[in-house]
Amino acid sequence: MGKAKKTGTTAKTSSKATSSSIKAQEAKKKQIFKPILDNPYTQSNIWPFIEPQLGLDIVDLLEVTLKTGKDTSDIVHGFNSTVGRLEKQAAHNRGMHKNKSIAQIKYLFVCKFDMSPPILTSIFPVLSFTSSKNAEDRVKLVQLPRGSMERLSKALGVEHCGVIGLTGEINQAKPLYGMINANVRDVEVPWLNGLFEKNAKVPFSVPNIKQIATTVGAKKSSKKKEK
Template sequence: MKDTFTSAGPRRPKTLHNLDSPYPPVQWPHIAPNAQQLVLDLLDGLLSPIGQYRLHHVTPSKGKRARKRRHQEQPSEDATVEKPNPQRPPICEHLTVGFNSTTRHLEASAQASKSAERSSLPHLVAVFVAVEEGSNVLHSQFPLLCKVGSKAQPDLPEIRLVSLPRGAEQRLAKALGIHRVGPIGLLVNAPDSEPLVQFVRDNIAAIEVPWLDHLTRGELLPTQIKTIETTAPVKVKKAKGRIVKSQS
């Protein structure tokens, strides 16, 4: 006996139950395309001195073997006069560059928010990510980290999360003088950053996490159970040349 389903035949009512988390994913702040482009222009200008410094004073790496060979061929220290490099651009001390360093700083801020004392960790003004809003799973933790990390210093404006337009990664990498670049964090009181900081705070909303206050107070939200009323095809059993309708 073989069971089949008839697509055009009779249908029976069916109830489906779907379990959903009471803590939905945190949404990225929406940013208008023209605002994204202006932020990118301002950030590019802020980072360009780093690229110029690296271009004139930093030798690009050619790998470990080349470095070892150069070290072996290098004359003794007594026979060489080392030229001192000029000081790095001051903006270097006010940035987190890359996925790991930016994530570590946000995690440290989030950890510090649990303490009753004011954190001495430098406050992040904004995190810039060259990815479309929420489109990359790798960056999905940033909205919540920015929101929780902001609580470490509640007297300062919240950390803004800024998604940048397509092509931003290549442009920022060129400005920094490196091949690739991930998320960039801008720390408070960065030199020459006032126009960028003011524009970001005026045009990009703080992250909203409605359920975070419940967790802070120790309140657990109930599991969301969604009930959907639908229909399903009636199962048809074929046995020895005849069709038997099953009501199961």
């Protein structure tokens, strides 16, 4: 009985010591505030809205176009190929490149809901704006409904193709062009209005700075080693 009582006392003492140790560590933690700078020029709300039925109709017409003309140079597909082409187009249209024979992408299709992470597709609104010829001749950005990637990849005979660019020169795609021109608005990027109009008003947004409360542990004292 004496041994059992002694063991119980030892366990209680150990538990108290552990509890005191945790409290001591918590007491040493210091609350600090970390500044977080957020980008006020967000791109999440500048994708042109596509009605669900319109999105399905566009996929149907695009699928037919890809099946019949996938080998033409008027169709660019794949993330890297399309982005690279749009960047060259933007440089050409801003007078940085003098190559007059460049074929202009006019319609940009993105399987936004089939691609992750979201940051992967966040570049396309601004890229489609900057690669446009002028204010009257914009690149049309079309976000396609979920499940489009599988259908379009199959039509192209490739895997996981979520980005496709078309020029405006494909004869069999005229019904597709007409549907998009009539129903899909141009991308508007207010803070880049000066790209096409020198005297355009460019809105300025105040930087969005927030303070987040967090804690840090106490610094360990460094002891000099004895030689």
